[in-house]
Amino acid sequence: PQKTSFHRSQTLGYKNGFAISRLPTVGIGGERLYVNQLSQAELDELSNTRPTLTYGPAKQAAPPAFIPAHVAFDKKILKFDAYFQEDVPFSPEEHYRIHQVRIYYYLEDDSMTVIEPVVRNSALLQGKLIRRHRVPKNDHGEHYHWKDLNRGINITMYGRTYRIVDCDPFTQVFLESQGIELNPPEEMPFDPYTEMHRMPIRKYITPSDFDQLKQFLTYDKQVLRFYAMWDDTNSMFGEIRPCIIHYFLADDTVEVREVYKQNDGRQPFPVLIRRQRLPKAFVENKKTFPSCVMEISDEEVLQWYTAKDFAVGKSTTLLGRTFFIYDCDEFTRKFYCDKFGITDFQPVEIKKKPCEKVPQVIPPYNGFGILEDTHQNCFSPIPKPPRKDLIKTPENDHKVLRYQVGLESPNPEDRELRFILSYFLSNDMISIFEPQVRNSGIIGGKYLKKTRVAKPGSTTENAMYYEPSDLTIGSTIEVFGRRFVITDADEYVLNYMESNAESFPAATLQSMRDHFRSRRMVEETDKSDIQDLETRKQELDELIVQVQEELKLHEYLNNKNIQEAFLQCDKDGSGILDKAKFTSLCESLSVPTSAVLNKLIELCSCGEDMINYRDFLRAFPS
DSSP states (O other): OOOOOOOOOOOEEEETTEEEEOOOSBOGGGOBOSSOOOOHHHHHHHHHHHHHHHHOOOOOOOOOOOOOHHHHTTTOEEEEEEEEEEEOTTOSSOSEEEEEEEEEEETTTTEEEEEEOOOTTOOSOOEEEEEEEOOBOSTTSOBOOGGGOOTTOEEEETTEEEEEEEEOHHHHHHHHHTTOOOOOOOOOOOOHHHHHHHSOOOOOOOOOSOOHHHHHHHHTTOEEEEEEEEEOTTSTTOOEEEEEEEEETTTTEEEEEEOOOTTOSOOSOOEEEEEEOOEEEEOTTOTTSOSSOSOOOTTTEEEEOOGGGOOTTOEEEETTEEEEEEEEOHHHHHHHHHHTOOOOOOOOOOOOOOOOOOOOOOOOOOSSSOHHHHHHHHHOSSOOOOOOOTTHHHHTTTOEEEEEEEEOOSSHHHHTOEEEEEEETTTTEEEEEEOOOTTSSOOOEEEEEEEOOBOTTOOSSSOOBOOGGGOOTTOEEEETTEEEEEEEEOHHHHHHHHHTGGGSOHHHHHHHHHHHHHHHHHHHHHHHHHHHHHHHHHHHHHHHHHHHHHHTTOTTOOHHHHHHHHHHHOSSOOSEEEHHHHHHHHHHTTOOOOHHHHHHHHHTBOSSSEEEHHHHHTTSOO
């Protein structure tokens, strides 16, 4: 209890680059070890090497002979009893059918086959249902293995589910030897149709006093005719259809025919309900009766339609359709009067309901093409291109109004961008192009392809597009969320506006004229300044030639010293010297004075007291 140090000695180290372990030299806390105890692994290794040291290395037994799988598992087959259920939708006697099958699994190559025992006179395709091969398990390339088979499970092969209920003794012993826990066996179900026909149920039918032959001979070729209306307006695209109901007294059958009119747009298929006996009420809780059959027998029907169920002014439901009888023929009136004593056959006047006009809803613009393209999708099943103005398009073909616009943006770099906006008069479309500027870091090109641009606030019902009268100097246009300011225009724009002055407001035309007037004045001023500069340059070149001819007489002048002296006096390198300093420097360099030289100095003057000595030194080449 008084121990306070629990340090352990280092037992791991490196020797010649290899990790080795050492036996501890001291115990925990630095206590002295009297015996270096060996580890359990070293003791086991030492015990194993003692016989080798005494008797020499033991001889290893030869490995057993290799037996391939197809030899070891030859004729070894796992047999499973299974069944699958098949639906029978078109039979009133059975809803489903049970097929008993046998599943064979061949251990030699992991193949499987499914065989159904053949039943004589069954009229079914039986025998080998799945040929012998490796059956795929899923879509990942896996196949069924004997580990996947067990009693009481479902397996699906090629879309059909089999229920395994039992297996043979060999299969049970093999699977248990491999460590698979088998489920308890199940009973094999039997086919209900086969069981029903093995023990036929005796039926006792009491003969009825109703004579069908007498009815046929009495009422043969006698038909009751009713005029009815089928109201189908509750369904999609439904309407009120006129029909004729025929009731055949010979066998109590009913037939419904549609009445077609000329050019009503319907196929001439008059028989709506074929001649047959129609059920009025079914037997309650008849669970064995299928929902879809080809024929209905007396066992499922509680009551059939008779002549008493049809009357003028009443509605009758036949096979889910409601017919309103509004009139009948003369033979039908006489039959009901003699048979049932009914004399009231007042026909009902049918009033047609006015067709409800469905408003056409135009969907919002989907972003493809122009707005008219979206409208064309609503006008016809096959969209057609919008109609072109056959008068406007040829007259304004190849007529384009070009404007220079700038981008309105809080970013100062974007405000310096310039674009060319083109307005096509033939179809009122707008395109925007960005000229490429060298060393700007921005790739120019097409910014907006030809399309019609709607004004802000326009809707699909009332679409307003930009017109030439909306494009004025200084105006702002919004193009798909971007705002552009018009800064300049082509001269063709002014010429077009003046030639079509009635189509433009007076203020718009006057603002365009003022813009071009100010621009022409600037251009004329720049042009006159350029002409003055060219005249001065030409006069300066002529004077320099005259001065150089005159200086050839003065051989003592050193042109190189003169240039060096002027450059040394120009401390800031501006090329301009004070007039007094320039004069003193010329005197110190013994530059001769003459009328031509004085005129050269006047042309080189920059203001009143400054002289551009660089133009002056052109007369003194080195």
